[in-house]
């Protein structure tokens with residue numbers, strides 16, 4: 001049992017809530033166990049962040065950045081340990097968690113650039129004096145992270161929040177507490193003053209205590225649409241608090257007029273099965289033309305997918321897919337597949353939960369053409385790809401748009417004209433052409449429409465929700481105007 005779980009006001013302390021365990025989903029072993037933060041401890045964390053806010057926000061951005069850049073150096077020094085911890089706790093293969101650690105390092109320079117470009121100071125000359133736009137931090141912000149990128153995605157909120165001068169209370173996913181603990185230890189080593197970043201671990205009760213806290217000024221959330229909607233309801237009636245929601249997707253990928261079958265299949269596999277399908281941007285619905293070329297693409301897709309190596313995160317010969325986050329999540333995918341079969345879908349390659357004690361599943365492909373209109377609009381967060389065969393591009397685009405989500409979408413096809421047509425009609429925040437729909441760039445805005453988000457895109461645009469603009473009209477000394485309003489005499 002760990003008694004240094006929560007980081008509040010610069011001190012590591014034991015929790016007073018109920019016990020939570022973190023389980024290695026590939027080996028079915030408890031690797032971390034501790035008591036969650038109680039409501040009183042969440043209060044302490046918010047109070048510490050509030051106390052730390054004035055001095056942190058009044059530092060110059062260069063002073064704040066000097067500590068944040070030290071954190072980047074520590075990430076670089078500890079990147080292998082970090083990648084190993086992420087792999088152990090999530091089941092993701094080490095080749096992939098190394099890229100997550102690299103994305104965390106890259107976030108610092110990108111966020112610095114975004115801070116200046118998106119929220120910098122702008123001066124415009126006026127007939128008298130000048131108009132100046134500046135930005136100020138909100139105050140104390142809560143950051144909620146998901147389990148699928150337990151390092152990179154919370155980091156994508158925390159780094160820009162701290163650069164802008166906010167103080168933070170971080171509540172990671174209860175499935176990935178070790179990654180959070182390790183990352184916050186690096187922040188501590190970087191010399192972040194006490195209270196500037198606080199860590200409270202726990203499940204839904206801890207999350208509720210933090211999200212509903214009167215004394216937070218904002219909440220930056222990455223997670224499921226279900227939880228995001230609950231938070232949105234909680235924030236109703238609090239117009240002064242900023243809420244940034246990055247949520248799930250039911251993402252479509254359309255294939256049309258492709259010459260290179262292997263290239264298309266590669267992009268489909270990367271879109272649907274990377275991270276065992278546990279990326280918010282993963283392709284969930286694949287639209288393939290009902291013609292001979294479409295048949296060939298599907299046949300090759302089945303061949304390549306059957307050969308995907310699934311295995312342990314630390315295997316010497318690395319697998320493409322590791323275990324899913326938990327045995328329960330894996331069982332959930334098998335049951336989602338069964339629900340679709342019950343509705344009349346046809347299995348082309350069965351997703352198998354190979355060992356019910358672990359999160360290992362094989363990738364699945366299911367033909368839903370016959371049930372496309374009655375299929376539930378749900379995000380199945382795992383490696384199950386639903387195929388729809390189509391004859392008409394307009395119908396495919398219409399069906400692709402037939403979702404309440406709108407995170408990512410893509411077209412694989414060799415015609416620019418088709419892409420322009422698709423781009424003009426598809427509804428999503430991320431729209432790609434001849435590239436996988438996963439693997440979004442941190443140097444671009446990242447977010448979706450509909451149930452996927454609330455128009456506060458993260459990644460490059462995270463700077464926007466970390467600060468509010470202040471507009472000033474200024475003149476060095478009080479000066480009588482040369483032209484007076486009618487009726488005034490001086």
Ligand SMILES: NC(=O)c1ccc[n+]([C@@H]2O[C@H](COP(=O)([O-])OP(=O)(O)OC[C@H]3O[C@@H](n4cnc5c(N)ncnc54)[C@H](O)[C@@H]3O)[C@@H](O)[C@H]2O)c1
Nearest residue numbers: 144145146147172173207208223224227246247248249280
């Ligand atoms: N759009 C994006 O940027 C993005 C990125 C990654 C993951 N996701 C989505 O996240 C989901 C997977 O992550 P997850 O399962 O960890 O998400 P989740 O919604 O279950 O949990 C996210 C966070 O919210 C907390 N939480 C849960 N219920 C709460 C409540 N009632 N009140 C307050 N806090 C609560 C959790 O403890 C966790 O910290 C998928 O839907 C995926 O698409 C979206």
Ligand SMILES: O=CCC[C@H](NC(=O)CCC(=O)O)C(=O)O
Nearest residue numbers: 279280281438439440441442459
């Ligand atoms: O699971 C959701 C995130 C998926 C990931 N997106 C990003 O990394 C966005 C870039 C950033 O936040 O810096 C992806 O698209 O694969």
